[in-house]
Amino acid sequence: MRTWVKTILFLIGTAILTHFIPFSAFFRNVDTLIHESGHALMTLVLSGDVQYIHLFADHSGVTLSTVRGAWRFIPISLAGYIISALFTVLLFYLYKINRQKLGLVILTILTLLVLVLFVRNEFGVIWCAGFIILNVAAYMISWTWLRNLYFALIAFISLVESVVGPVYLLTQSIMQPARAGDATNLSEATMLPAFVWSLLFTIIALWCASRSIRFFLQQPTNQSQNSTKS
Numbered sequence: 001m002r003t004w005v006k007t008i009l010f011l012i013g014t015a016i017l018t019h020f021i022p023f024s025a026f027f028r029n030v031d032t033l034i035h036e037s038g039h040a041l042m043t044l045v046l047s048g049d050v051q052y053i054h055l056f057a058d059h060s061g062v063t064l065s066t067v068r069g070a071w072r073f074i075p076i077s078l079a080g081y082i083i084s085a086l087f088t089v090l091l092f093y094l095y096k097i098n099r100q101k102l103g104l105v106i107l108t109i110l111t112l113l114v115l116v117l118f119v120r121n122e123f124g125v126i127w128c129a130g131f132i133i134l135n136v137a138a139y140m141i142s143w144t145w146l147r148n149l150y151f152a153l154i155a156f157i158s159l160v161e162s163v164v165g166p167v168y169l170l171t172q173s174i175m176q177p178a179r180a181g182d183a184t185n186l187s188e189a190t191m192l193p194a195f196v197w198s199l200l201f202t203i204i205a206l207w208c209a210s211r212s213i214r215f216f217l218q219q220p221t222n223q224s225q226n227s228t229k230s
Contacts, residue, residue: 007210015160018153025059027154029127030107031084031161032061037114038083039063039076046072053114055124059161063118074189077182081166081201085208088162091155092212100151101139107154108135155212163209166201173198 018024032055040050040063048067055061065076094103115128138150173180173194177187183194183201 007206007213010213011160011163011209014156015164018157018160021153024153024157026127026130027157028059028161029055029061030131030154031088031158031165032059033111033114033128033131034087034158035080035084035165036061036063037110038079038081039065040114040118041083042076042079043067046075048072048076050118052120053118053124054121055119055127056121057123061124070189074186077185077189080182081162081169082204084158084165085162085205088155088158089208089211089215091151091158092215095148095152095155096215096218100148103151103155104135104139104147108132108139111135159209159212163202163205166198166205169198170195170202 036053036055040053043050043063043065046067048065051064051066053061053063063080067073067076090106091103094100094106111128111132115125115132119125119128134150138147141147169180169183173183177194178184180187180194180198183198186192186197187194
């Protein structure tokens with residue numbers, strides 16, 4: 001119980017701090033990108049077609065997919081929040097082992113692929129292009145501390161957003177269950193209440209957040225070896 005309390009307090013503190021960082025709103029769409037990419041990836045795994053991905057300035061997103069068999073919408077709807085939460089763990093693990101440059105490569109390649117293959121609205125295209133440019137600049141910069149700070153900013157904002165999304169969904173599933181996004185889609189496909197699915201997303205997000213925070217608080221490994229390569 002103490003671990004969960006520490007996790008929640010850490011998340012609240014992080015949310016407050018990142019809110020006051022200039023241009024932090026721009027990076028909140030990283031979690032949206034990963035979320036929508038999760039839907040797209042699962043669609044492809046299930047031999048479906050991704051029609052498009054739209055990213056919006058209010059940090060929301062839409063993925064339109066077509067698949068044969070109604071049951072396939074269950075894993076597709078599950079994938080968004082779960083993959084975004086797991087991706088946050090990956091970011092903090094890379095931070096722990098001092099592989100921030102590898103993290104930037106992964107983020108840049110993923111964004112480029114999604115931009116070329118799926119993103120079709122104006123804001124989404126502009127945002128993806130801008131994020132790629134920033135990542136390349138951060139990768140090439142000679143100041144290691146600044147690159148690591150940039151990567152940490154992305155990781156922490158993604159951490160907050162990966163939890164805020166499911167928590168907001170949980171409140172929506174209580175107040176307006178017909179407008180609870182992925183939880184509503186899962187409810188219609190399985191007959192389980194949207195509240196159950198949003199609660200599942202929230203539990204997974206909090207568990208991943210706990211793992212991410214643990215990675216951050218641990219002493220970085222291989223620091224001396226990797227710092228000479230930066």
